[in-house]
Amino acid sequence: MAMFxxxxxxxxxxxxxxxxxxxxxxxxxxxxxxxxDTLTTVDANLDECTLCDLCIDAAGERVRVVKLYE
Amino acid sequence: xxxxxxxxxxxxAKHGVALPKRTLARTAEEAEVGARELGGxxxxxxxxxxxxxxxxxxxxxxxxxxxxxxxxxxxxxLAINGQQPAGVLVEExxxxxxxxxxxxxxxxxxxxxxxxFSDMGGIDIEEVAQTHPAHVSRTHFSxxxxxxxxxxxxAVARTGVTGNDLAPLTRIVLNLxxxxxxxxxxxxxxxxxxxxxxxxxxxxxxxxxxxxxxxGGQRALLxxxxxxxxxxxxxxxxxxxxxxxARVDAxxxxxxxxxxxxxxxxxxxxxxxxxxxxTLFDAVRxxxxxxxxxxxxxxxxxxxxxxxxxxxxLSKPGVERIAVMMNVVSNTRADIMARGVxxxxxxxxxDPARTIAIFRIPGSWEKEGAKxxxxxxVEYVNRSVSMHEAAQRAVAKMG
Numbered sequence: 001m002a003m004f005x006x007x008x009x010x011x012x013x014x015x016x017x018x019x020x021x022x023x024x025x026x027x028x029x030x031x032x033x034x035x036x037d038t039l040t041t042v043d044a045n046l047d048e049c050t051l052c053d054l055c056i057d058a059a060g061e062r063v064r065v066v067k068l069y070e
Numbered sequence: 071x072x073x074x075x076x077x078x079x080x081x082x083a084k085h086g087v088a089l090p091k092r093t094l095a096r097t098a099e100e101a102e103v104g105a106r107e108l109g110g111x112x113x114x115x116x117x118x119x120x121x122x123x124x125x126x127x128x129x130x131x132x133x134x135x136x137x138x139x140x141x142x143x144x145x146x147x148l149a150i151n152g153q154q155p156a157g158v159l160v161e162e163x164x165x166x167x168x169x170x171x172x173x174x175x176x177x178x179x180x181x182x183x184x185x186x187f188s189d190m191g192g193i194d195i196e197e198v199a200q201t202h203p204a205h206v207s208r209t210h211f212s213x214x215x216x217x218x219x220x221x222x223x224x225a226v227a228r229t230g231v232t233g234n235d236l237a238p239l240t241r242i243v244l245n246l247x248x249x250x251x252x253x254x255x256x257x258x259x260x261x262x263x264x265x266x267x268x269x270x271x272x273x274x275x276x277x278x279x280x281x282x283x284x285x286g287g288q289r290a291l292l293x294x295x296x297x298x299x300x301x302x303x304x305x306x307x308x309x310x311x312x313x314x315x316a317r318v319d320a321x322x323x324x325x326x327x328x329x330x331x332x333x334x335x336x337x338x339x340x341x342x343x344x345x346x347x348x349t350l351f352d353a354v355r356x357x358x359x360x361x362x363x364x365x366x367x368x369x370x371x372x373x374x375x376x377x378x379x380x381x382x383x384l385s386k387p388g389v390e391r392i393a394v395m396m397n398v399v400s401n402t403r404a405d406i407m408a409r410g411v412x413x414x415x416x417x418x419x420x421d422p423a424r425t426i427a428i429f430r431i432p433g434s435w436e437k438e439g440a441k442x443x444x445x446x447x448v449e450y451v452n453r454s455v456s457m458h459e460a461a462q463r464a465v466a467k468m469g
Contacts, residue, residue: 003416004373004409004442029372047373047409051438069445 002046004069007031007055010062013039019059026054071280071303072119076159077295078276081253082260085245088272092161101142104160106135111163114141115275119303120151128155131163152306164272169262171195172225172243174250177210185209185225185247192262205229213251219244238271239263253291254284311386315365318378325371325402327379335360337427337468338383338392340376340411342368346397346457353461354393359468362389368402376410377417384418384425391427393464398453404431404439412446423447427464430455 013019020039023032029048032055033040055063073081076094083089093104094117105112116128123129128150130141142158171191177184188206190198199206207228211221222244226236242263250258257279264274280288285299302308308316315330326342337359341350347366354361363383367376383392394411396402408429415422429443432453440450451460 003413044374047413048406050403050406067441069442 002043002068004067005046005049006066006068007041007046007049008064008066009039009059013059013062022058023055023063026058028052028054071282071285073278073280073295074117074119074156075115075276076117076157078278079273080295081249081278082273082276085249087242087245088270090161090164090272090274092159095142095158095160098139098143098146101158101160102135102139105132105138108160108162112138113161113163114138114145115159115161116145116148116150116155117157117159118150118153118155120153123150126150164264165267166264167267168265170239170265171198171261172246172263173257173259173261174247175257180210182210183213183247183250185211185222185243187225187229187243189229189231195261211247217244217247217251222247234269235265242271253288254281255279256281311363311382314382315379318375318382321378322372322375325367325369325375327365327367327371327375329364329366331364332386333361333363335362336388336390337464338362338386338389339365340367340380340383340392340394341396342366343396343399343402346395349397350395350457350461353458354465356458357462357465359461359465362386368396368399370402370406371410373406373410373413376407377413380411380414381418384414384420391425391468393427393461394429394431395457395460395464396431397457399431399433402431402433403435404433405435405442407431408439408442412442412448427467428460430457430460
């Protein structure tokens with residue numbers, strides 16, 4: 001269970017295969033993964049988020065990084 | 071990584087430094103055979119990775135092979151500073167006219183290697199330096215440029231050596247300096263370097279330490295010396311705590327959480343950053359603290375790695391609190407470390423606010439780190455508090 005970071009994304013992302021692939025590629029700590037065609041987040045890696053914003057650069061407001069300590 | 075005397079002598083022999091005739095014996099029977107083959111009087115020396123062999127009874131003399139056998143049996147049964155000997159070096163005994171000292175080591179302040187030479191060898195060089203400073207020379211050289219004969223000659227001549235002794239001593243010093251550079255040593259020492267009655271010179275004892283990180287690059291040499299990868303050359307076997315520390319470090323390639331060493335104190339240390347570990351460990355000791363461990367964490371470890379190290383330190387019986395301290399860091403993020411140590415505390419069933427005596431990691435992402443710590447009731451200490459003051463505060467909280 002992540003203690004510090006939660007990553008939310010819009011359900012609409014599931015319909016964009018290219019963007020899903022990009023999210024998996026850009027995250028340096030492998031928070032995003034594809035389970036078949038379904039985009040998911042890897043719970044064990046959420047707290048490793050470096051707040052680099054590469055996912056936000058890729059998907060804009062459709063991805064939100066939430067700091068649970070704020 | 072320390073080498074045994076017999077290994078150091080293998081290296082000297084390979085590079086043309088004269089040595090007494092010798093043989094390595096693993097049993098008293100082998101020592102007797104070796105002494106018989108050498109003929110005459112012998113000296114038998116315990117092969118341990120520790121100093122103080124003579125005082126501990128690890129160096130004995132024998133006039134006959136029978137005496138050599140008895141002496142070897144005594145030496146092989148004798149642990150010195152907790153170490154069982156790897157064997158007994160049986161050497162011919164030589165008549166000595168004069169003893170010299172030569173060592174090449176690294177001068178951290180000068181950031182260059184230095185040759186230390188004395189015409190008063192065989193005894194503690196620090197004592198000679200204090201009582202007879204004119205008899206000890208220190209000569210720096212570059213480990214990047216080719217080493218010239220002149221530097222070695224200068225090291226010898228500075229102690230007043232002249233005449234027929236100058237050239238042979240220069241050759242030995244030059245060879246030792248080249249061995250030092252070529253094999254990534256941190257210390258190459260011959261003491262005593264003996265002048266015999268016939269005017270020749272031989273290395274009677276030698277001590278060499280290799281840079282631990284050089285093991286990979288010096289694989290060929292280690293193979294020649296018969297040193298296996300698993301032969302760590304530590305002064306004692308690692309404790310289960312230290313083994314687990316090495317496993318934590320190896321399990322995740324991100325950052326470093328290494329060199330975990332166990333002590334018997336009550337203050338766990340999660341410390342690091344560019345030599346900061348040593349400074350902080352000393353600072354805790356100076357403040358009267360009793361460290362439970364030493365470690366080096368840095369290089370931007372993952373949250374998981376910092377958490378695993380923290381949990382390990384807290385698992386040690388008697389550890390009441392941990393001090394999380396670093397020098398000012400640019401290559402390790404304070405917020406990632408904050409997440410890691412808090413997670414480690416909680417995974418260990420501890421309250422971070424009561425467990426973390428101090429958190430001082432000034433540098434990159436420190437404001438974010440402070441927010442995380444505040445959320446869990448842990449005070450963040452910034453760079454306005456020196457490392458020594460931070461250590462004092464942590465020790466004061468131990469009660």
